Amino acid sequence: MSSVIDILDLSTEEIEELISVACDIIENPDKYAEKCKRKKLATLFFEPSTRTRLSFEAAMYELGGNVIGFSAANNSSAAKGESVSDTVRTVSCYADIIAMRHPKEGAPLVASMATDIPIINAGDGGHNHPTQTLADLLTIYREKGSFENLTVGLCGDLKFGRTVHSLINALSRYSGIKFVLISPEELKLPDYVTNNVIIKNNIPYEVTTDLIASMPKLDILYMTRVQRERFFNEQDYIRLKDSYILTPDKLSEAKADLSIMHPLPRVNEISVAVDKDPRACYFKQVLNGKYIRMALILKLLGVE
Amino acid sequence: MVIDSINNGIVIDHITSGKSMTLYKFLNLDKLTCSVAIIKNAPSSKNGKKDIIKIDELIDIDVDVLGYLDPGVSVNTIKDGKIVSKFNPELPERLVDVIKCKNPRCISQDEQELTHIFKLTDREKRIYRCIYCESKAK
Numbered sequence: 001m002s003s004v005i006d007i008l009d010l011s012t013e014e015i016e017e018l019i020s021v022a023c024d025i026i027e028n029p030d031k032y033a034e035k036c037k038r039k040k041l042a043t044l045f046f047e048p049s050t051r052t053r054l055s056f057e058a059a060m061y062e063l064g065g066n067v068i069g070f071s072a073a074n075n076s077s078a079a080k081g082e083s084v085s086d087t088v089r090t091v092s093c094y095a096d097i098i099a100m101r102h103p104k105e106g107a108p109l110v111a112s113m114a115t116d117i118p119i120i121n122a123g124d125g126g127h128n129h130p131t132q133t134l135a136d137l138l139t140i141y142r143e144k145g146s147f148e149n150l151t152v153g154l155c156g157d158l159k160f161g162r163t164v165h166s167l168i169n170a171l172s173r174y175s176g177i178k179f180v181l182i183s184p185e186e187l188k189l190p191d192y193v194t195n196n197v198i199i200k201n202n203i204p205y206e207v208t209t210d211l212i213a214s215m216p217k218l219d220i221l222y223m224t225r226v227q228r229e230r231f232f233n234e235q236d237y238i239r240l241k242d243s244y245i246l247t248p249d250k251l252s253e254a255k256a257d258l259s260i261m262h263p264l265p266r267v268n269e270i271s272v273a274v275d276k277d278p279r280a281c282y283f284k285q286v287l288n289g290k291y292i293r294m295a296l297i298l299k300l301l302g303v304e
Numbered sequence: 305m306v307i308d309s310i311n312n313g314i315v316i317d318h319i320t321s322g323k324s325m326t327l328y329k330f331l332n333l334d335k336l337t338c339s340v341a342i343i344k345n346a347p348s349s350k351n352g353k354k355d356i357i358k359i360d361e362l363i364d365i366d367v368d369v370l371g372y373l374d375p376g377v378s379v380n381t382i383k384d385g386k387i388v389s390k391f392n393p394e395l396p397e398r399l400v401d402v403i404k405c406k407n408p409r410c411i412s413q414d415e416q417e418l419t420h421i422f423k424l425t426d427r428e429k430r431i432y433r434c435i436y437c438e439s440k441a442k
Contacts, residue, residue, distance in 0.1 A: 083416045104411040106436025110418060125409050127437055192440070196425065 003112040003119040004296065007130040007166045012173050014299075018134060019141050021295035022288070029062070032294065035303050036065030042095035043069035044087065044111075045122070046078055046102040051264060051286065052122050052131070056099045059293035063303075068095060073103075085114035092117045097300055099131075100124075118300035120293075126160045131296065132263050133166035135289030139281055140220060142288065143259045149176030151217050156182075156224035156244050156269055158189040163263040164224055165193050172201045179205040180214045184240055187226065211244050216253045221246070223262045223269050223282075247271040254279070261285055313338075314365055315380040316357040321345055323374050324355035330369045330402065336361065368396040372403075372432070397424050399432060403441055410437035 004010060010018070025032050041060040045053050048071065057067045068091075070076045077087055084102065088111040091098060098115075100108045101122040108121035108128075123129040140147060152171060154164050158181055168189075171177050179198060181189050188207065198205050208214055215221070226241045228234075245268060246260070262270055262282040274280055319327060324342050327333075333340050338361035348354035362381065370377050371393035381389040399422040405412045412418050412434065422432040422441050432441040 084411065085415065085418075102411070103409075104414060105407065105409050105438075106411040106434070107415075109436055110411050110415055124411075125437075127409075192438070 002116075002300070003108075003121075004130050004300070005109050005112055005119065005121045006128050007133045007170045009130070010134075015134070015137060015170070018292060018295045018299060019138055021298060022138050022291040023142075025291050025294050032063055032298070034064035035298060036060060036063035036301065039063075039065040039097070039301060039303075040095045041065055041067050041069075041297065042091045042098045043067060043071070043122075044076070044091060044098055044100045044102075045069065045071045046073040046076065046100070046107070047123070048072055049101055049123065051289070052101060052129075053099075055286070055289045056120075056122065056131075056293055059290050059297060062290070063294055063297060065297075069099075084110050088114045088119070097297060120296065120300065123162065126162050128166055129162045129263075130166060131289065131293055132163045133170050134292040134296065135285050136163070136167050136222070136261060136263070137170055138288040138292045139261060139285045140259070142284070143281060144219065147171060147174040147177070150219045151178040151180065152220045152222065153180040153182055153214055153218040154189075154222045154224070155211055155246075157187045157226045158183040158224070159187040160227060161224040164189070164222065167222065168193060168197055172197050172203055177203055179203060180218060181205060181207045182209070182211050182214055182244065184209060184244075186236070186240060211246070212250055212253070215250065216255070218258055219255065220259045220261060221254070223260065223266075225262075225265065225267055225269055241267065245269055245271065246274055248273050248277065251277065251279070309385065310358055310360045310382055311385045313361050313382050314357075314359040314363060315382060316359075316365070316370070317354070317378045317380060318348070318350070319355035319357065319377050320374050321348075321351070321353040321355055324357055327357060327370065327373060327377075330373060331366060333357070333359065336363065366402075367393040368399055369402050371396045372399055395424060395427060395430060398422065399441075403432075405434040405437060405439055406442050407434065407437050407439040410434060410439060412436050 043053050043056050060067050084107050092115040097118045099120045099122045103125050105125040105127035107124050108119050112119040158164050228237050258279045259281045260279050341358040343356040345353045375395050378392050380387050401420050404420050421435045425431050425433045
């Protein structure tokens with residue numbers, strides 16, 4: 001493992017190893033407090049992000065390392081027209097590892113081809129976001145104890161939601177998984193994900209527009225935001241953004257041990273009233289995201 | 305119609321009728337200084353009609369281009385008036401700088417001098433995807 005661009009760059013064994021390290025970090029944080037002393041993480045965020053960038057930075061600080069970088073393209077040489085490859089070659093002279101977010105799909109892959117230091121894809125447009133998936137997987141593992149025999153409902157924007165595509169890719173490698181794909185017609189899961197991942201792996205799935213009817217069968221409900229920035233047309237966004245809003249009454253038929261997940265930020269797709277429900281896991285996901293990023297940084301830097 | 309036979313060169317035979325100009329363009333044959341003959345709608349026992357390209361020089365042909373654009377062709381190498389090799393290009397695993405990604409959100413639209421690479425993801429359906437954004441080749 002030299003870079004992580006796509007969740008499928010990681011074998012199930014590597015994912016399980018990362019989860020094991022993350023769990024050890026949670027149990028023994030002091031043991032890891034100086035593991036990355038004198039190492040530098042560069043956070044190259046060509047697109048704004050609060051959660052992911054701060055999560056990477058917090059992860060590196062908790063490992064005793066340092067952080068350099070920028071948080072928007074207009075603060076970087078990209079504003080002057082510099083290519084991704086040149087930016088990365090330059091930053092590689094200063095940093096030991098790079099976490100990159102970029103609005104263009106495939107930019108982190110281009111970066112990984114331009115340098116020998118590890119690149120972590122921190123989100124490339126609507127394409128991949130492997131560390132969010134790792135955070136999701138750590139959360140599922142901590143909530144359910146395994147990745148097998150789970151019925152996973154994915155709700156909201158399944159078309160542009162990169163976290164959904166990555167999670168489907170990751171969970172499709174485990175046995176006993178079933179997917180319930182809940183979305184408006186306009187935001188259905190793309191055919192290439194359905195065909196090349198779900199059908200190819202012989203995974204049972206159903207496609208529905210009905211969130212409430214699906215609820216009783218779910219072990220995990222993964223809600224997503226209908227993202228304004230993924231639409232070319234503002235009117236389409238306004239028409240669809242409120243399609244699926246989770247409220248306490250919609251949970252009345254849900255299992256007692258349902259795990260409600262969301263990659264955040266939410267707009268209004270989960271009512272704040274649901275936050276008090278013990279089944280709500282989305283803020284645990286944020287914390288798990290930091291731990292799994294710590295594990296990933298250690299792994300990519302070859303720190304034992 | 306009579307076209308002189310060639311002594312040393314390449315004959316691309318069994319081109320799907322009407323595709324010869326596309327192959328001519330993608331193989332950059334316009335850059336050659338030797339004689340190049342394009343024969344359109346020649347009789348074919350297999351398909352009724354076919355195109356043929358004859359190149360009067362031994363050049364390196366990009367077989368990936370042929371395999372992608374028209375996998376039924378055969379490439380004959382002629383030396384001293386005789387066919388010394390004949391092969392049928394297969395659908396290539398990767399296409400390098402043959403086609404470009406059309407996805408406006410793909411980094412390949414912006415990045416300077418980036419190599420355009422597509423990989424074969426479904427041989428049966430002949431589907432290629434951009435390695436950067438995974439969009440289907442159109």
